[in-house]
Amino acid sequence: MPTDRPTAAELVEAVREFLADHVAPNVEGQLAFHTRVAVNALAIVERTMAQGGAMDAAELSRLKDLLGRDGDLAEMNEALARAIRTGEMDDQGAAVLDHLRQTALDKIALANPRYLTPRG
Amino acid sequence: MEAAQDPGKTAAEQLAEVLRDRLAEEYGPGAEIEGLVRLSGGASRETWSFDAVMPDGARRPLILKRDPMDRQADKQFDGVPGGRLAVDRLTEGRLFQLAGAAGAPVPTVPFFLAKDQRTTAGFFSHRLAGEALGRRILREDAYAQARPRLAFQVGHAAARFHAIDRDLLPPMRGLPADGELLHYRTIMDSFHQPHAGFEYGFRWLQERLEQAGDRYALNHGDFRNGNILVNGDGLCGVLDWESAHLGNPISDLGWMCVRSWRYGYHDKVVGGFGDVSEMLDGYEAGGGGRVDPAEVYFWQVFGTLRWGILCMILGFTHIDGEQRSVEYAAIGRRAAETEYDLLQLLD
Numbered sequence: 001m002p003t004d005r006p007t008a009a010e011l012v013e014a015v016r017e018f019l020a021d022h023v024a025p026n027v028e029g030q031l032a033f034h035t036r037v038a039v040n041a042l043a044i045v046e047r048t049m050a051q052g053g054a055m056d057a058a059e060l061s062r063l064k065d066l067l068g069r070d071g072d073l074a075e076m077n078e079a080l081a082r083a084i085r086t087g088e089m090d091d092q093g094a095a096v097l098d099h100l101r102q103t104a105l106d107k108i109a110l111a112n113p114r115y116l117t118p119r120g
Numbered sequence: 121m122e123a124a125q126d127p128g129k130t131a132a133e134q135l136a137e138v139l140r141d142r143l144a145e146e147y148g149p150g151a152e153i154e155g156l157v158r159l160s161g162g163a164s165r166e167t168w169s170f171d172a173v174m175p176d177g178a179r180r181p182l183i184l185k186r187d188p189m190d191r192q193a194d195k196q197f198d199g200v201p202g203g204r205l206a207v208d209r210l211t212e213g214r215l216f217q218l219a220g221a222a223g224a225p226v227p228t229v230p231f232f233l234a235k236d237q238r239t240t241a242g243f244f245s246h247r248l249a250g251e252a253l254g255r256r257i258l259r260e261d262a263y264a265q266a267r268p269r270l271a272f273q274v275g276h277a278a279a280r281f282h283a284i285d286r287d288l289l290p291p292m293r294g295l296p297a298d299g300e301l302l303h304y305r306t307i308m309d310s311f312h313q314p315h316a317g318f319e320y321g322f323r324w325l326q327e328r329l330e331q332a333g334d335r336y337a338l339n340h341g342d343f344r345n346g347n348i349l350v351n352g353d354g355l356c357g358v359l360d361w362e363s364a365h366l367g368n369p370i371s372d373l374g375w376m377c378v379r380s381w382r383y384g385y386h387d388k389v390v391g392g393f394g395d396v397s398e399m400l401d402g403y404e405a406g407g408g409g410r411v412d413p414a415e416v417y418f419w420q421v422f423g424t425l426r427w428g429i430l431c432m433i434l435g436f437t438h439i440d441g442e443q444r445s446v447e448y449a450a451i452g453r454r455a456a457e458t459e460y461d462l463l464q465l466l467d
Contacts, residue, residue, distance in 0.1 A: 041446060044453065080316045081314035084323055090323075093467075097320065097463060097466065100317045101460070103317065108460055112454070
């Protein structure tokens, strides 16, 4: 991947800051709402670029343990989904649930980390 | 004949003409339309608020809900005949009337709007004073007296509209519990995105189907904090009947318990304002009989999974190009939140 600075991540950050600091304060209504949504979406991309690789590696390692074999992440996830549906994983329920919860936590850490903070 | 927007007029101008003509039929000539404003930015429905002012000065605050003028076809899914469970506007308005007659608090629907070359079909309702935004209901001092009553009141209201004689209901689709599970699983499959977390939820529900109970009645279909109108005294209106269908009615009670409608007030399982036991006391007082909390739990799990699938639907509505929208794209990722909630509920 030939590239100079700013890196892809730094460009996404620049666009997010532009939308948040220069566009959002100057629009209103539906456009302001969609601008905030766009800012949040770019933040997901930034977090994914920073943390996604390590999360993928950990997920793949857990899948190997659960399924007892090797494969790529997409194919292993598909195999797990199919095995849960057919009941093949029923006798490993607790281990499957642990894996799924960790995976869901990682997804939220990327998509909306504030979700797990109590509000009111 | 499809309703079309006249390019020479704004949407509000064209609608005001339609409203004047329609109100003349109901109230006599000379009704003026004041304060016409569109409430929802939603793409799938149009909701308008206005006052009809009669020549003698009498003022009638009204709401019009109609199909959108620039209607997109409802999203269809491979293997799911008819797509999502939903009713048309005339049916929805009729359900307001039936629910009101059955003793549930709903705004009165005095008359309808027929489709013609100027407008899509819709129905009118009296505009009640109250708050529908879930966050405000849970946070603002004005509802401090109302909040402790709401769980009982939503249970009571649900029992009333669940009791509507099925022979009185307009035609609508219906699915027993196993059919509803299959409905959402088939929608998920149509996206060809394997989802181990949601599979685990489907498996859990499938293995506990008897826990769903065997009731079958009108379902509101979107009975949650956000679709109820609340004033200082408590519940004053059950809104948004567009997802109504026949099915297990305890599904409505479980949906009210989905974590997403608690807006952070997670210790109050029912809508962020109350407990399941209060809701079930209200349900019994409303004539719904005693409900086993395990049934509600089954439907809370189902509801959490269903909300996840609905997030996927919106995400794929963007991805598949039916409606390109950064908002829909972002909602697609909210499926992770419901997946987390779902897995917390399971064993």
